[in-house]
Amino acid sequence: MSDARRALPSVGALLESAGVRALLQSAPRSLVVDAVRAAVADARTSAAVPSDDAGWTAVVAERLADASRRSLRRVVNATGIVLHTNLGRAPLADVALEAIAAMAGGYSNLEFDLDAGARGSRYVHCASLLRELTGAEDALVVNNCAAALVLALNTIADGREAILSRGELVEIGGSFRVHEIMSKSGARLREVGATNRTHLVDYERALGPSTGAILKVHRSNFAVTGFTSEATVAELAPLAQQAGIPILHDLGSGLLVSLESIGLKGEPTAREARAAGASIVVMSGDKLLGGPQAGLIVGDAKWIDAMRRNPLARSYRVDKLTLAALEATLALYREPARALAEIPTLALLGTSPDELRGRADALCRALAADGVACEVVESVGSVGACAFPDAELPGAAVALAGDAEGWARRLRTGSRDRSSPRRSALSAGVPHDQPPAVVGRVHDGRLHLDLRSVLAHELSELARAVVDARE
Numbered sequence: 001m002s003d004a005r006r007a008l009p010s011v012g013a014l015l016e017s018a019g020v021r022a023l024l025q026s027a028p029r030s031l032v033v034d035a036v037r038a039a040v041a042d043a044r045t046s047a048a049v050p051s052d053d054a055g056w057t058a059v060v061a062e063r064l065a066d067a068s069r070r071s072l073r074r075v076v077n078a079t080g081i082v083l084h085t086n087l088g089r090a091p092l093a094d095v096a097l098e099a100i101a102a103m104a105g106g107y108s109n110l111e112f113d114l115d116a117g118a119r120g121s122r123y124v125h126c127a128s129l130l131r132e133l134t135g136a137e138d139a140l141v142v143n144n145c146a147a148a149l150v151l152a153l154n155t156i157a158d159g160r161e162a163i164l165s166r167g168e169l170v171e172i173g174g175s176f177r178v179h180e181i182m183s184k185s186g187a188r189l190r191e192v193g194a195t196n197r198t199h200l201v202d203y204e205r206a207l208g209p210s211t212g213a214i215l216k217v218h219r220s221n222f223a224v225t226g227f228t229s230e231a232t233v234a235e236l237a238p239l240a241q242q243a244g245i246p247i248l249h250d251l252g253s254g255l256l257v258s259l260e261s262i263g264l265k266g267e268p269t270a271r272e273a274r275a276a277g278a279s280i281v282v283m284s285g286d287k288l289l290g291g292p293q294a295g296l297i298v299g300d301a302k303w304i305d306a307m308r309r310n311p312l313a314r315s316y317r318v319d320k321l322t323l324a325a326l327e328a329t330l331a332l333y334r335e336p337a338r339a340l341a342e343i344p345t346l347a348l349l350g351t352s353p354d355e356l357r358g359r360a361d362a363l364c365r366a367l368a369a370d371g372v373a374c375e376v377v378e379s380v381g382s383v384g385a386c387a388f389p390d391a392e393l394p395g396a397a398v399a400l401a402g403d404a405e406g407w408a409r410r411l412r413t414g415s416r417d418r419s420s421p422r423r424s425a426l427s428a429g430v431p432h433d434q435p436p437a438v439v440g441r442v443h444d445g446r447l448h449l450d451l452r453s454v455l456a457h458e459l460s461e462l463a464r465a466v467v468d469a470r471e
């Protein structure tokens with residue numbers, strides 16, 4: 001045993017030292033005690049044992065920083081994928097953030113009718129805006145699009161058949177498979193057609209006394225090309241109407257304005273999907289719509305009303321913060337130009353390659369000034385999260401010189417090796433002061449920071465994070 005180890009200080013002595021006592025100013029005692037115990041335990045088995053008070057304080061502070069770090073952390077998305085489900089999808093517009101802040105700290109008329117002075121319904125909020133923006137008779141907001149689909153199927157087709165093309169039996173993300181969702185909803189899947197081709201007559205043959213719905217699911221995360229055909233909602237509508245069967249259209253991404261002006265074509269807006277003849281359209285709030293996580297259901301008043309009264313609606317209901325953010329986001333769509341400018345998702349998608357190159361140049365210059373070797377390269381970003389799957393968004397990225405995996409790890413975890421604790425560890429116990437993690441993309445052996453998905457106000461933070469993560 002080395003001398004240093006024999007001379008390990010006791011937990012009590014460390015807690016009395018000036019450095020550790022200072023840590024108690026900014027962190028709960030229980031956490032500091034745990035950190036001290038862990039530091040001493042580490043030292044018993046480690047080759048590197050702190051030699052003085054300052055050394056011990058640094059080790060304890062590092063431990064404390066780990067323990068105080070919040071589980072849910074901010075991330076700068078430098079992947080180039082604008083709607084990244086793993087990174088929380090849509091960042092919210094300023095007006096939505098203000099609406100959340102205004103509602104979160106106090107009470108609201110969530111379920112209170114201020115005119116009548118009596119109990120009201122949370123379902124009224126956002127409904128008239130959604131009617132206005134989609135042309136639907138009525139609307140209902142639930143927790144996410146998956147919940148919307150279950151609620152709609154359960155209300156319309158419980159114990160009956162829902163007809164679905166084999167080309168639309170899709171999986172979206174690891175945990176959402178249309179046929180599994182469907183079986184939980186109580187509707188029986190009636191598959192028709194082939195993977196690549198389904199015709200109107202396939203639906204026609206499947207219609208019968210046990211049919212409850214015709215389901216159309218947007219193929220949102222892949223494209224089919226080649227020998228393909230599908231029956232569109234518009235083509236199915238006369239058939240459905242004649243049979244008295246509702247068409248339920250899972251649109252996935254909730255597009256409320258055309259994005260042709262920014263070069264994205266081929267996805268229907270909710271208004272178009274509805275006008276094509278679907279009785280019910282369901283979509284996500286936090287994909288292209290650019291709002292909070294939510295499932296939006298728009299369509300025929302009689303079905304929406306039945307869904308509101310379905311007991312399942314209670315278990316899928318949204319909270320006031322979601323409604324506040326959604327209402328503020330939806331209101332922006334009354335002026336499409338404002339929506340395109342102020343909804344971060346749409347603003348990112350609409351940023352020109354020249355503008356992105358300008359941002360990349362500025363970032364690269366800032367990094368170079370701090371001694372980080374890098375280079376601006378052309379890149380191809382994507383929309384992500386189940387929309388415009390084959391769209392390529394030309395843009396720019398900063399490629400960092402050096403070991404790509406090492407950069408990626410240090411930027412993700414925001415920490416250097418334990419042997420060289422960061423200065424910021426000394427301000428432990430203030431988790432919201434922590435810099436964001438950064439997630440980039442490894443390409444051709446280098447780490448690329450793609451500016452397509454980086455919000456303009458994050459650029460300086462991104463530069464600082466990279467400088468901090470140097471080896």
Ligand SMILES: *Cc1c(COP(=O)(O)O)cnc(C)c1O
Pocket residue numbers: 144145146147172176217218219220221250251252253283284285294295385386
């Ligand atoms: C994304 C998606 C869903 C699931 O939406 P969530 O809001 O994540 O529940 C359902 N259907 C389609 C077609 C989708 O693209």
